[in-house]
Amino acid sequence: MKKSLLLASLLAALFAGCSTTEVEPMGLNAPFPELESDTAEGSGADLSGSEADSGLGLDSEELAKLKASEVLSERSIYFDFDSFAIKAEYENVISAHASFITETNAKVVLYGNASYEGSHEYNLSLGQKRAVAVRDALISLGVSDANIETVSFGEEYANQECTGSACGQDRRTDISYEGE
Amino acid sequence: MNAYIKFFLTIFLTFQMHAATGIETIEILGGRASQIPIAITPFDEQVQFKQLQAQKINQILANDLIRSGLFDVLNTDGVASIPRAVDEVNYSNWSAIQAQFLILGQVLPGTGNDTLEVKWSLVDIFKQKTVMTRILKGNSSQYRAIAHKISDLVYEELTGTKGVFHTKIAFVKKKTQDSYALYVSDYDGFNQKAIVKSQKPIISPRWSPDGKKIAYVSFEKQKPVIYIQDLVSGKRILFANFKGNNSAPAWSPDSQKLAIVLTYSSNSQIYLINHDGSDIKQLMRTYAINTEPTWAPNGEEIYFVSDRGGSGQIYKININTNETKRVTFEGNNNLSPSISADGKLLLFISQKDRKYRVALQNLLNNQYLTLTDGPHDESPLFSPNGHMVLFTYKDFGKTSKIGTVSINGLTKTPINVGSETIMESTWGPITD
Numbered sequence: 043m044k045k046s047l048l049l050a051s052l053l054a055a056l057f058a059g060c061s062t063t064e065v066e067p068m069g070l071n072a073p074f075p076e077l078e079s080d081t082a083e084g085s086g087a088d089l090s091g092s093e094a095d096s097g098l099g100l101d102s103e104e105l106a107k108l109k110a111s112e113v114l115s116e117r118s119i120y121f122d123f124d125s126f127a128i129k130a131e132y133e134n135v136i137s138a139h140a141s142f143i144t145e146t147n148a149k150v151v152l153y154g155n156a157s158y159e160g161s162h163e164y165n166l167s168l169g170q171k172r173a174v175a176v177r178d179a180l181i182s183l184g185v186s187d188a189n190i191e192t193v194s195f196g197e198e199y200a201n202q203e204c205t206g207s208a209c210g211q212d213r214r215t216d217i218s219y220e221g222e
Numbered sequence: 223m224n225a226y227i228k229f230f231l232t233i234f235l236t237f238q239m240h241a242a243t244g245i246e247t248i249e250i251l252g253g254r255a256s257q258i259p260i261a262i263t264p265f266d267e268q269v270q271f272k273q274l275q276a277q278k279i280n281q282i283l284a285n286d287l288i289r290s291g292l293f294d295v296l297n298t299d300g301v302a303s304i305p306r307a308v309d310e311v312n313y314s315n316w317s318a319i320q321a322q323f324l325i326l327g328q329v330l331p332g333t334g335n336d337t338l339e340v341k342w343s344l345v346d347i348f349k350q351k352t353v354m355t356r357i358l359k360g361n362s363s364q365y366r367a368i369a370h371k372i373s374d375l376v377y378e379e380l381t382g383t384k385g386v387f388h389t390k391i392a393f394v395k396k397k398t399q400d401s402y403a404l405y406v407s408d409y410d411g412f413n414q415k416a417i418v419k420s421q422k423p424i425i426s427p428r429w430s431p432d433g434k435k436i437a438y439v440s441f442e443k444q445k446p447v448i449y450i451q452d453l454v455s456g457k458r459i460l461f462a463n464f465k466g467n468n469s470a471p472a473w474s475p476d477s478q479k480l481a482i483v484l485t486y487s488s489n490s491q492i493y494l495i496n497h498d499g500s501d502i503k504q505l506m507r508t509y510a511i512n513t514e515p516t517w518a519p520n521g522e523e524i525y526f527v528s529d530r531g532g533s534g535q536i537y538k539i540n541i542n543t544n545e546t547k548r549v550t551f552e553g554n555n556n557l558s559p560s561i562s563a564d565g566k567l568l569l570f571i572s573q574k575d576r577k578y579r580v581a582l583q584n585l586l587n588n589q590y591l592t593l594t595d596g597p598h599d600e601s602p603l604f605s606p607n608g609h610m611v612l613f614t615y616k617d618f619g620k621t622s623k624i625g626t627v628s629i630n631g632l633t634k635t636p637i638n639v640g641s642e643t644i645m646e647s648t649w650g651p652i653t654d
Contacts, residue, residue, distance in 0.1 A: 161557045162425040167490040167511040193445040198423040
């Protein structure tokens with residue numbers, strides 16, 4: 043019958059060219075890439091597409107200074123719900139980092155984060171906006187744009203079960219030094 | 223057959239009338255009385271299967287039609303004799319349970335090894351006549367596919383709109399903090415198969431309208447980048463890896479272009495780019511967030527989310543004239559827009575009172591209505607025929623799951639694909 047031919051072609055259409063296995067005869071049988079090997083490229087942000095390196099990595103003396111300083115060991119700037127304003131309590135931390143980056147020509151990556159409420163994509167944008175807020179603060183204190191990369195993790199590493207003020211832990215920007 | 227289109231329109235208009243009053247309780251919309259009462263008999267199954275079928279054909283049909291929200295599938299337990307063919311139908315038996323239509327059939331061995339033939343009929347009980355009788359053939363592994371095909375044929379016959387019961391969906395499973403996979407399955411969650419696995423999060427899968435590819439965002443490079451994976455070959459390309467974040471891929475209706483979101487070193491902005499990666503250009507520039515682009519079916523307008531007014535709201539921009547208009551005004555935040563295939567309905571997540579729910583807005587008169595109760599509903603997408611919505615839901619303290627809600631709000635049904643966290647889904651196109 044005509045209809046059965048239609049069905050056959052329907053079933054074949056999406057999966058044309060697939061090898062067959064007995065396990066999932068109706069499924070997508072194409073081999074899929076295993077990405078585990080791709081993830082071992084390094085722990086820093088991938089900077090491909092960004093401008094050429096303008097700064098050198100931190101030398102051992104600078105690294106020691108970074109480790110020894112109490113204020114520089116503070117790396118997280120927390121924000122209010124749906125907010126990007128940097129609170130007064132973080133002014134010291136940001137200004138200490140601005141001075142250190144300027145002195146050493148260090149490169150930093152600012153990782154923005156958001157709590158889980160709302161869509162993954164909008165939270166990616168909110169996290170980015172928090173990273174940009176810290177970037178703008180650093181630039182206003184004299185840090186060069188070329189020393190800063192901004193990346194958002196959105197809600198992807200947020201606590202998915204928090205309620206109330208506990209979710210505040212996820213509304214933050216983390217400062218990460220390259221080569222640390 | 224088109225007499226029943228009118229019936230469907232009645233349901234839809236009733237639902238919109240209630241929307242005008244601002245009533246958010248979905249139970250009253252359209253009302254169960256406006257669903258098509260249909261009886262589905264157990265089929266006379268004369269085929270031995272190597273593997274037990276999880277559901278019989280009549281159960282698959284019932285689940286399909288119930289999920290659509292447009293059918294009242296009647297309990298047939300009390301009916302004395304089950305007809306195997308049209309000439310065995312006792313009309314008064316079926317009138318007695320108020321059936322307007324009846325589906326019956328037989329599953330018979332086919333001519334080849336491991337094949338079967340399903341002979342089935344749709345009968346109009348009111349008019350006492352057969353609407354259609356068909357034979358669908360396949361091998362035994364196509365048992366569910368054949369059932370879905372019957373659902374599609376019945377659905378189109380009785381509503382005037384193509385069914386989506388043969389279509390596929392894709393979704394992300396998060397097994398542990400460092401184990402993610404993008405799966406493809408039948409629309410009802412059966413026949414699931416991973417197409418990509420990663421130790422890092424995967425979000426925003428989007429099936430190309432031509433059915434051949436899925437674009438998605440992966441964090442495997444320690445930041446969000448966009449891949450496009452070919453569903454036939456399984457091969458994928460790193461589509462967008464610009465400085466900063468790369469996310470929110472959205473296919474144009476002809477699958478030739480994508481809208482994507484890039485940040486470089488500033489806030490999220492929308493760019494248009496050809497499907498081969500050429501000719502990238504920024505759509506607009508504001509200091510505010512612009513993200514979650516989605517194309518109107520005319521290919522000329524893009525709906526998106528921006529916080530330019532202080533909170534996340536949905537706007538639209540004409541990509542030729544750059545004329546921009548705000549579209550949503552109800553609620554504190556309105557996110558994740560999706561447009562129905564006829565361009566008339568906007569689907570999104572609406573946040574009020576710290577609850578995130580699936581909402582619909584009629585774009586012709588801006589009537590607004592919520593379809594679900596939240597508290598954490600996300601990523602709503604229209605079925606390709608616009609009659610159902612695929613979405614993610616999560617109760618406080620629970621893992622998120624996916625399910626469907628019919629656009630008349632009458633039926634909410636989970637899609638059971640596992641006990642893990644299930645999120646970020648997409649619906650493949652109608653393929654015939």
